Amino acid sequence: MDTAHHLLGIEGLATPRIEHLLELARQFQIAPPPRSLAGKRLLLLFYEASTRTRTSFEVAARRLGAETVSVTAGASSIEKGESLLDTVYTLRAMAVDGIVVRHSSSGAPHLVACHVDVPVVNAGDGMHEHPTQALLDAFTILRHRPSIEGLTVAIIGDILHSRVARSNLLLLSRLGAHVRLCGPRTLLPPEFAAFSDRVSLTYDLEEALAGADVVMVLRIQMERMRESFFPSEAEYVARYSVTSERLRAARPDALVMHPGPMIRGVEISADVADSPQSVIREQVENGVLIRMAVLRELLGETA
Amino acid sequence: MNLILKNGRLFDPSQNLDRIGDLVIQDDRIRDLGPDIAAPGPGVIDCTGLIVAPGFIDLHVHLREPGFEYKETVESGTRAAAAGGFTAVCAMPNTNPVNDNAGATAYLLARARELGHARVYPVGAITEGSRGERMAALGAMRQAGAVAFSDDGKPVMNAQMIRRALEYASMFNLPIIEHAEDLHLSAGGSMHAGPRAIQLGLRGISGNSEAAMVARDLLLAEETGGHIHIAHLSTAASVRLVREAKARGVRATAEVTPHHLTLCDDDVAAYDTNFKMNPPLRGAQDRAAVIAGLADGTIDAVATDHAPHAAHEKQQEFDRAPFGITGLETALPLVLRLVSDGHLTLARMVDALSCAPARIFHLEGGSLKPGTPADVTVFDPDCNWIYDPAESLSKSRNSPFTQWQFRGRTLYTIVGGRVVFTARQ
Known part of the structure; x- marks a missing residue:
């Protein structure tokens, strides 16, 4: 082959x-x-x-x-x-x-x-x-930024089970971005650091968002809760939901992305999803x- | 009928023997050995430049009969065993039906007597149907010829069950073999949990799914005085636990497979299911630890976990394909690599393939002493060859060692004084 x-x-x-x-x-x-x-x-x-x-x-x-x-x-x-x-x-x-x-x-x-x-x-x-998703995400970023080189991209959510996270961290780090992965420890194994020198891990959302140029939010499947990766939807929302208040830690012009399907009020608040920064439909x-x-x-x- | 192995390097760690000489076999027994005691003539095999060792004994083989004859049979499995230099194999009970009763044990032995190219020692199930619920007929199976008990393929998750089995089997002085795997820790996994699994997006089987069970079983063996044998040990933590338990005097023994001695998770070719087995190929440090454990005797034996599967079963999505690879025909050259790399002495290698398995499972063989059964393996440690599973005598082809360049090959395998395998020259 x-x-x-x-x-x-x-x-x-x-x-x-x-x-x-x-x-x-x-x-x-x-x-x-x-x-x-x-x-x-x-x-x-x-x-x-x-x-x-x-x-x-x-x-x-x-x-x-x-x-x-x-x-x-x-x-x-x-x-x-x-x-x-x-x-x-x-x-x-x-x-x-x-x-x-x-x-x-x-x-x-x-x-x-x-x-x-x-x-x-x-x-x-x-x-x-999910290579076409990563390519379309890179393409979307490039419609708003001259280059991916030097950008800080935060990817937030269930990293462990996400093919979107894998493809994006591979592609964006290759194109010169620094990729911050963020999620609960159970869904973000330390082995992810081995993918690239340009990848870093944090379990703290605020730290992930600080100064970020791009914020990529992933869906969280409630099935993971039943498998005890995290205790409850409420606790996930409290710690990891990207809200407009939290997004203030990122750069003011940070792009907000989501590969879908998106659950408003869980991993992302409705106002963030619909904000002018959001390029979700353009994706x-x-x-x-x-x-x-x-x-x-x-x-x-x-x- | 006499058979003379002439001018070979007679190599038998069980009697600290390493010298050039002749081995004389009379009928099914070794009669004599020594320098230049036999004249050339009919019934003589020239073994100049070859190593004459006690026949290899594989403590862990899946012959698949009855129930899965499309993968392997007693006939094909023992033929492959003989080709790999194994004069005896222990047959795991996860057939269909499971070997969990005296009738099934006796049936397997009858098939082996009729068709076998190597000796077959049945391993009986610990629990009925290997379901982990009720103890199987250990006493009756032992009476019928079982040499050990195991629910291999599945761990005994119920600690009380394994404790009772250790107590009960200790009355017969037979080992309980544990496939050590905490199913909660390994659930859904198809390769070792590590960076390679993350990269391939495959669910991981943590190293501690094994070590946690090893720790439990060693404690229970210590408590009961029973003999626990850990199958296919694969992690550094497991080696450490067994080493420490042995030092305390626990009746514990262990085996390691040639593939865990050779490969690690980084070697798993993208979605190639011939690299999928259980326990999975572990990390590089684990591999180094099992090599060290084999060298210092913490791990007693090399056993193949020969697990044949049909091509259509292996040609599937990685997470759907069955676990297991063949191993009988590749074991010797793989372990010889450790000898040539200086990790293992030749004496420890032959001990681990022959003397130790006989010793720990109380089997005949594993020695060239006069009067013992004439089970002998003659191999050329320097023969270069390329492994092609298409030429395998097994019914299955699922090996990760396809097209490997090997050094060292079995040339003759003798069981009970009968030459059961001669390599094509």
């Missing part, structure tokens, strides 16, 4: 390729794209519920003229217990030109890529990576541009 023909994660993604993808997205933003993927068929294989990511890939593919086929969890062969590889072999035989995989198991897109001869895009795998819009860039690069340029 040659990783250059896939997008499996930010790890292993060469910096020139990152820059190329960001540049492509920029071009698509300015000029309406030609139907450069006309005649291509993209398989969206979603083993995990997803509204925004699947729709975003679908819109991106269609804007480039490609046809999409969606197979989602609950579809028959998956329900009947067919193995991932058998499902992939079957669907591959229906002449698809690329496969977008979302799966609850870390490494599932990697497994698929090892066994098919078409490009595979990771649309989120378990607790591992969604940029997601389509980035996914167009990824599909164009993998399906259009290498064909």
